[in-house]
Amino acid sequence: MITEYTATGKPFIHYHAAHCESGVTSALFRNKGVDISEPMAFGIGSGIFFAHLPFMKSLGHPVSTFRSQPGAIFRKTVKRLGGEFVIKSFRDPKKGMDELRQVLRTGQVVGLKTNLYWLPYISERFRFNFGSHNLIVLREIENGFRISDPTFEYPVDCSAEGLQKARFARGPMEGSGYMYYPKTVKLNPDLREACIKGMKDSCNMMIRIPLPFFGVRGIRFLAKRVIQSEGKLGIDEARRNLGAVVRWLEEVGTGGSGFRYMYAAFFQEAAELFGSEDLAELSHEMTVIGDTWRDFSVMSARIIKQRNKPEETFAKAGGLMLICAGREENFFKNLDQVARKLKA
Amino acid sequence: MELEDEIFNDGLPKAYYKQNDNGQYVLETDAPWAEKVSCALIIAGNRARLEEIRKAVLAGQQSPLCYYMEMRQMEPGMLAKAAGIVVFRVRRHLRPEIFAKLKPSVLYRYTKALRVTMEELKTVPNN
Numbered sequence: 001m002i003t004e005y006t007a008t009g010k011p012f013i014h015y016h017a018a019h020c021e022s023g024v025t026s027a028l029f030r031n032k033g034v035d036i037s038e039p040m041a042f043g044i045g046s047g048i049f050f051a052h053l054p055f056m057k058s059l060g061h062p063v064s065t066f067r068s069q070p071g072a073i074f075r076k077t078v079k080r081l082g083g084e085f086v087i088k089s090f091r092d093p094k095k096g097m098d099e100l101r102q103v104l105r106t107g108q109v110v111g112l113k114t115n116l117y118w119l120p121y122i123s124e125r126f127r128f129n130f131g132s133h134n135l136i137v138l139r140e141i142e143n144g145f146r147i148s149d150p151t152f153e154y155p156v157d158c159s160a161e162g163l164q165k166a167r168f169a170r171g172p173m174e175g176s177g178y179m180y181y182p183k184t185v186k187l188n189p190d191l192r193e194a195c196i197k198g199m200k201d202s203c204n205m206m207i208r209i210p211l212p213f214f215g216v217r218g219i220r221f222l223a224k225r226v227i228q229s230e231g232k233l234g235i236d237e238a239r240r241n242l243g244a245v246v247r248w249l250e251e252v253g254t255g256g257s258g259f260r261y262m263y264a265a266f267f268q269e270a271a272e273l274f275g276s277e278d279l280a281e282l283s284h285e286m287t288v289i290g291d292t293w294r295d296f297s298v299m300s301a302r303i304i305k306q307r308n309k310p311e312e313t314f315a316k317a318g319g320l321m322l323i324c325a326g327r328e329e330n331f332f333k334n335l336d337q338v339a340r341k342l343k344a
Numbered sequence: 345m346e347l348e349d350e351i352f353n354d355g356l357p358k359a360y361y362k363q364n365d366n367g368q369y370v371l372e373t374d375a376p377w378a379e380k381v382s383c384a385l386i387i388a389g390n391r392a393r394l395e396e397i398r399k400a401v402l403a404g405q406q407s408p409l410c411y412y413m414e415m416r417q418m419e420p421g422m423l424a425k426a427a428g429i430v431v432f433r434v435r436r437h438l439r440p441e442i443f444a445k446l447k448p449s450v451l452y453r454y455t456k457a458l459r460v461t462m463e464e465l466k467t468v469p470n471n
Contacts (some may be wrong), residue, residue: 016371018359039369058415059386083397111345117417118459123354127382129417152356153373170425172417243385250379253358255371261361265369287363297378304385 004155007139008107012172014155018255018262021073022047023150024134025112031109032185033079038150043266044080044194045073046201048259050328052222053215058172059128061244064222066258068205070132070173074180074210080194082186089176093168096177097160101140103181109148110137113178115169118250121149121213129174135236139162151253173213175242193344195270203336207329216332227318238314241305246297257297260290277337282331289327297319348384390417401468407443411468412458426457 002014015038017023022042029036043331049068056063067073079084090096092269103110116126116133135149136303144159167177205214213221216314217256221244229238299320302312304332357373366368397414400406413423420438424431429450437443437450448462455465 016359018361018371059390123351123356125351125387127353127417129422151358152360154356156356170457171422174425240385240389243382246378246382247386251383256360256362259388261369265361268369294376294378294417297376297382299382301378304381 002154004138004146006107006109007104009165010107012138012148015149015150016057016153019067019122019253020149020261021070021132024136025074025077027136027148027150028081028109028111028182029081029185032083032182032221033187033249033288034189035265036081036191037269039265040191040195040269041077041203042055042073042259042262043270044191045075045077045083046185046196046205047073048202049205050194050218050258052218052225053213061241063125064218064245065228065258066249066254070343074111074134076198077194080189080197081189085180086165087178089178090168091176091178096167096179096305097164100137100179101180104137104140104145108181108277109286110179110181111135112137112163112167113175114163114166114246115170115175116166117173118160118162118169119168120235121147121152121156125251128167129171131169131171131175134176191273192342195273196339196342196344199270199335199339199340203332207334207336215283216329219321222322223277223318223321225327226321227315229286230314239304239306242300242314242317246300246304249293249297257290257293260286260293263310264290274342276338277343279313282335282338285327285331285334288323289331292324292327347388348380351383351387352380354388398468401440402470404440407438407440408465408468409454410438410444412460412465413438416458418458423454423457427453429453429456 004012004014006012015027017026017038019042020037025045026036026038026041036151047067050066052062052064054062064288086241088098088099102112113132114135116122116130119194127302135147138148138155141157144157145163146155148155152213165305167175209215226242229241233241250256264283264286267286271283296317299312299317303314303317325328352375358365358375359371359373361369362372388456397406397411401411420431420434424434437446451462451465455462
């Protein structure tokens with residue numbers, strides 16, 4: 001927690017967060033006086049998901065994502081908590097930057113969608129072409145902007161030129177200078193109803209999409225591919241593919257174990273909010289699922305490290321994934337029952 | 345091990361959710377071991393591929409454009425969008441004999457898209 005100031009001298013508190021989008025959403029709401037934490041925003045926005053998309057490549061490997069599509073958490077949270085946001089995108093970079101400066105001068109903080117690769121303050125391990133990294137701009141400073149990027153511990157400075165390139169970079173999921181800021185926010189929103197809606201939506205996304213790539217089916221699909229990958233692709237390529245999965249699981253702003261720990265934190269908060277034993281139980285279960293995913297990533301890391309022990313094979317890693325799939329299916333079926341009984 | 349430490353000591357740390365002794369979730373900044381390993385694998389792969397292309401450029405099999413495209417982690421499709429040049433032309437420009445004949449106006453578009461200077465775009469680093 002670090003206090004920063006906007007252009008008109010209003011205080012803005014920077015919170016460290018694990019994920020960019022839920023962090024930005026919660027920070028914008030907190031700035032307007034609605035105190036929701038990052039896990040809460042993640043749960044209300046139905047952030048948890050799984051998808052394995054073999055036809056979409058990032059750095060030459062198929063995409064396997066553990067969260068819902070970019071932009072959905074923000075959109076759903078705003079819809080469920082109530083509030084009016086100004087959302088704009090631009091074709092002309094100059095117009096986009098001028099508009100940003102103008103809004104900042106009124107003392108309003110602005111959320112932006114940027115390309116992770118072109119942000120100047122990012123270190124090498126985060127550098128890859130991902131078109132929707134969210135951050136908050138606080139105010140204009142000399143030759144640049146003061147930025148509160150929730151995935152970093154402290155606010156940082158960024159050059160105007162670098163920020164422009166990051167906002168208007170071309171490529172997959174390009175942002176086109178997407179920017180958003182709250183106009184009005186509903187004070188004292190009905191958190192309980194929003195939580196129930198978020199939970200039900202998550203259940204639908206995880207177990208009711210009849211396609212093999214999404215939700216629990218997607219986890220089973222990927223598990224099968226991992227088990228077969230050694231024979232199909234050769235050991236080196238299979239290792240790299242597995243490394244890419246672990247990177248999606250642990251690295252890309254997930255808060256550990258592919259958002260599962262963050263979701264467990266959401267259930268802890270929800271259990272306090274509803275005073276419900278069932279939800280506390282579900283939080284424990286989600287923690288167990290997170291631990292299983294962590295086991296999978298450790299097993300995969302051992303395979304990658306070539307610590308050739310006979311007991312660590314691709315089949316075992318895939319097996320751990322199947323266990324996760326089974327547990328998650330149970331979890332979301334239980335949650336569906338519990339969420340129906342909860343009263344707003 | 346050195347590569348892992350090198351890339352993880354660079355820059356600000358990220359946050360991870362962990363349970364404290366009371367079972368409450370709190371934010372910490374220690375990266376899990378598995379993440380370090382997979383990250384190091386991918387970055388080592390990127391660096392090795394870049395080095396391979398650099399050697400191919402020096403041997404005259406690829407154009408310097410290919411090197412800078414790889415450096416920015418782009419594919420011909422993305423570069424085509426960023427530079428405003430049709431994909432099949434970008435693919436052609438990856439051949440050194442065709443790249444050598446390009447007009448400055450085309451090269452200028454590539455320098456804009458890739459954020460390199462005109463002198464840099466014509467060669468690759470020598471060591």
